[in-house]
Amino acid sequence: MQVIREDGTLDPGFDPGLSVDQVVALYKAMVRTRIVDDRLERLQRQGRIPFHVGSLGEEAAIVGAAAALREQDWIVPCYREVGALLWRGYPLQQYVDHMYGNAGDPIHGRQMPDHTFSLAHRYLSVSAPIGTQIPHAVGLGWAARHKGLDECVGVFFGDGATSSNDFHAAMNFAAVYETPTLFLCRNNGYAISLPVEEQTAARSLTDKAGAYRMPASKVDGNDVLAVWQAVRDAMKRATGGGGPTFVELMTYRLGGHSTSDDPRIYRSEDEVESWRRADPLDRVRKHIDQQGAWDDTLDADWRAVCDEEIRACVRAAEEKPPPALDTMFGDVYAEQPAHLREQQADCELTRRGEEG
Amino acid sequence: MQVIREDGTLDPGFDPGLSVDQVVALYKAMVRTRIVDDRLERLQRQGRIPFHVGSLGEEAAIVGAAAALREQDWIVPCYREVGALLWRGYPLQQYVDHMYGNAGDPIHGRQMPDHTFSLAHRYLSVSAPIGTQIPHAVGLGWAARHKGLDECVGVFFGDGATSSNDFHAAMNFAAVYETPTLFLCRNNGYAISLPVEEQTAARSLTDKAGAYRMPASKVDGNDVLAVWQAVRDAMKRATGGGGPTFVELMTYRLGGHSTSDDPRIYRSEDEVESWRRADPLDRVRKHIDQQGAWDDTLDADWRAVCDEEIRACVRAAEEKPPPALDTMFGDVYAEQPAHLREQQADCELTRRGEEG
Amino acid sequence: MPEMNLVQAIQQGLATAMRQDPDVVVMGEDVGRLGGVFRVTQGLRDEFGAGRVLDTPLSETGILGTAVGMALHGMRPVSEIQFADFIYPGFDQLVSEASKYRYRTAGEFHVPMVVRTPYGGGIRGGQYHSQSPESLFIHTAGLKVVCPSNPYDAKGLLLSAIHDDDPVVFFEPKRVYRAVKMDVPEEAYEIPLSEAKVVRPGADVTCVAWGAMLYEAYAAAESVSSEDIDVEVLDLRTLWPLDLDAIVQSVKKTGRLVVVHEAPKTCGYGGELVALVTERAFLHLEAPPRRVTGWDTPFPLTHEHEYLPLQHRIVPALRETARY
Amino acid sequence: MPEMNLVQAIQQGLATAMRQDPDVVVMGEDVGRLGGVFRVTQGLRDEFGAGRVLDTPLSETGILGTAVGMALHGMRPVSEIQFADFIYPGFDQLVSEASKYRYRTAGEFHVPMVVRTPYGGGIRGGQYHSQSPESLFIHTAGLKVVCPSNPYDAKGLLLSAIHDDDPVVFFEPKRVYRAVKMDVPEEAYEIPLSEAKVVRPGADVTCVAWGAMLYEAYAAAESVSSEDIDVEVLDLRTLWPLDLDAIVQSVKKTGRLVVVHEAPKTCGYGGELVALVTERAFLHLEAPPRRVTGWDTPFPLTHEHEYLPLQHRIVPALRETARY
């Protein structure tokens, strides 16, 4: 499915009917996500943060999906979807503090960068193991219905995750219990170095939904309006009691898997170049320009705003001290048991500072 | 797919063209399997063996599939397929000794009853965890091809196992690597108490093969010739380089899940009765009777032979002592490490006999 | 007070919790219609409906992963894993997710789930229906591990586990399921986690056990009393977080320790307990702490009574430790 | 002899084994085209082709389950699990199948497979790229567990592991991957499993370590030597089956033991080692055996150098143990 045509006009058959301001808002969020991404990438190269996993080229899939969900709906992230969290208003400073694992990091430097979460924004916690979040989205949806709440759950995962144990279990349970769960598969072409064609013999990942008799849709993930529409349809089905939907968002990871990766080893520059020409930002930009709602000046201004915003956050983050040492021993259990009290005391006693 | 029609005649469209003697051999093996089963069930009720998991009603699916494979092909069992092992000539006495976990048990009473295996018969080892054997069949097939051997692998599992991690991984790997693996799914209607309709939203388990773009066939599992034909077709595809096939054998578990189960709690007598009328033994019996290759006298004689055979094995098994105590400490590793030598000595020193 | 066996007491505990709180749900393989292969959940589906007693597909990953999601939304799922031996397909959800969710969200999210599972040998279950994998979970920071030995404790500990805000793995000694009966109150009551119990006071040797082996330890203690060996028997009840003080106090008095468990010796919980006591009570030790455990082999069938650390193996260990 | 780091030595070991035996294959996520995320398998695909260096779909269950099947047909698969932290989805295949196949078939079948996996902290990997789960596998009868500390041992132990007829979990200290260089022979050689090595003889305290922490133990030993504390440092190299004699002999000489490991303390391997030594050398112990380990929390990021049992934490433990 596509909405924004090559020439920037909308396919009337699929036009979601968003106001141009709403579309501009989507575009601005995508730009902001990319600028933040870009800055973090540089910071990592400069050795100022240890790691970053970005969403270059996947902004439409991420922001479009988040925007199609309602405030009360849950987002269960993989690890590339901070754009969705920012869309929901998560403070950028908090995110950057987390990237630095400093005293401002909500989790006191307990996880690698980009492992965000926020109960206030109904955004679950990123964890590295692939696939483990998918069944959580089923349980969350099951609970929402059990409590009689008008909520659905959108869970993000990649093409690679469709080979995981958790995907199989979650798809099956969601279909059997008809939970209000949206399986949002970012098919960005690769699981690190493995192209999707080698991950499965299936021609399309939507074929996998058939195994569970789950409705599936496949959309151009670089077309933010197509993404919005597909996810909105799935949300309506879920909240209308129609059960889960599998949505395949066809996109491409323009950058490395993470800052630790060198994609030149496993894919050609031509391939990447061809996808650069399908940049999701250009796509929607062309449309809003045509509508007269956006132009180069507005664009330059907005980019400057975003750039200054992230720079300011970085400056602030770099002034913050590391988290207090005792934070390492908290939150293992609701109450700190005796053995952790002792270990904490032991740790403070021998802290590295003293020795060297 | 069906071959033997209600009236006992064969559907010419599917007739596998087996000689009547071959069909009689299949029938005799099914009868033998059932008589052994029946005896073991009684022995368990009498407390003479601890446990038995039978194949009542599933004999056609098991014997028909085994017969369709060639001597050099591997069978990777679930736990109900001893009929396939016996078809391959495994000594009944050895099986019964295993059921008793006595000194004649090839594994010295190390596993529960019905956990058979035989390298000589290319039959892998039964283990209780559901699904774990399925990826083994993929690796085995991969290895056979790697070594340039003309072998394929038939792996048995139940409907319930299609929800397991291992099923998903194995189906995917087999399809990606195009291994000569036959996925033989005994759909007997239940995973213990859970009807297949509640295990998945899919209308047919063959839909699951589509997720991996694997060819699938669905056959009447109580029609031994239909089973033979479907498995033979899959074998030909696999050994011809056509990769894996998923074969759903539609049957029904007439008995309890195992001797520990009471199926009356979760299913109606009517349901069971209707399946009793579709008994796989009667089905093929009618056909060979018609062909004049079998009759009541031959039947009674054969049943008497089988009955005497199993009784004799039981008598012999009951005279054998338990395995030697030291067998408990062997085969953990290729060579017994020091810690197990010590533990064995310790065990022999304090053996229960001494104390009470 | 009615007499109950372990199965009935746990069933009662579940029913009690479900009556108190609609967000308590039970899920697992065959727990509904069948009432569980050990009949522990019998009757729950009739009382609470299929909407709160879920017969799940055959997937431990699904059972535990879905339960984590339910718990993240404030429910208190009680999952049953049919046998502890079958928890491994869902291991990742406990080790990578349930146990770490609170830590990695600084308490913003937490996972109040209970995983009930029958463990241990002595029922002719062989390799895959007899295992005792408790040490794998004790090793995993963020999990609590409970193992009752009797009906009264079972109900009280189960209610504490369900009301606890952290994930709890609740091991049920299947060998004891129907073997022991005692008076169990109908009403709700809790036994606090992390409190061990002295089931037999003694002066000469401290014997630590839990679950089914508690009875073997007790019987062994009784049998050596005729030899003037006075054994103090401790029932841990909660394995982690541990009531270490109770053990150390006892050992400071007796100077001797014997730990009994079914799991294989190597890297079983006994090693940890011996190490902890040696660290804390070194100067009080008059004999090397001893472990009487399952052997370092897979769990056998025919010889399971020679595999298990039963009375006949505990007695000599107590004797040698006392006379050391 | 060329100088190699750990990555190069293991890569060499793999290439050597693959040249010797066509039934040795390498499989895992990103091991082919990319050469592994740590580049350990770099070049193998070019030399041996995609038919023997399998880039697998993202499924540890598939990687390990398929490898078991290959091994059952007489092959010697070497599977890579990208990080030890990600072995849990395939845990069941190791614990329920690979480890028990020989036992449950009385040796008729066996599973000669190797599972290579980078473990440990110190590379800013946080919770899920830093774990040391060795004790879970040591607890599982039927598995062997190896953990080299340097390039020379790594190649020799890897070749022994590949030629071994039992399943071996081969933990690679990722923190050391490129940090240490030494001469490594080009040709094939084996270092027997289950032989520990004294890397620093000493008279006062025995310090047992392995993998990355060996260097910390060594540095700590050196630094206390100025205080007239003479530490004997043992590198276990193979964790299981254990070279217990080497440890006991050393402790009988020194009367003192300090065990160092990255894994969380509780039910980590240290507890087992302390228990074993206390059982075997009780009367020789002049101080309580000590453990210097990771804390009982998930593995952190910012404070990982306070989490790890580095020199600054080993030194006081050695001091106190020596002066006890």
Ligand SMILES: Cc1ncc(C[n+]2csc(CCOP(=O)(O)OP(=O)(O)O)c2C)c(N)n1
């Ligand atoms: C269980 C597990 N195995 C391996 C890894 C290592 N790993 C991290 S990301 C990744 C690829 C994921 O690909 P995909 O699901 O397509 O997501 P993408 O990164 O492309 O968005 C792998 C193999 C992991 N994190 N978890």
Ligand SMILES: Cc1ncc(C[n+]2csc(CCOP(=O)(O)OP(=O)(O)O)c2C)c(N)n1
């Ligand atoms: C991983 C795992 N979970 C649970 C069980 C308990 N169990 C044994 S058989 C069974 C049902 C299997 O059903 P199916 O696959 O249809 O095979 P069938 O018994 O019907 O032939 C269950 C749940 C198990 N053996 N392994």
Ligand SMILES: [Mg+2]
């Ligand atoms: Mg991807």
Ligand SMILES: [Mg+2]
């Ligand atoms: Mg079934």
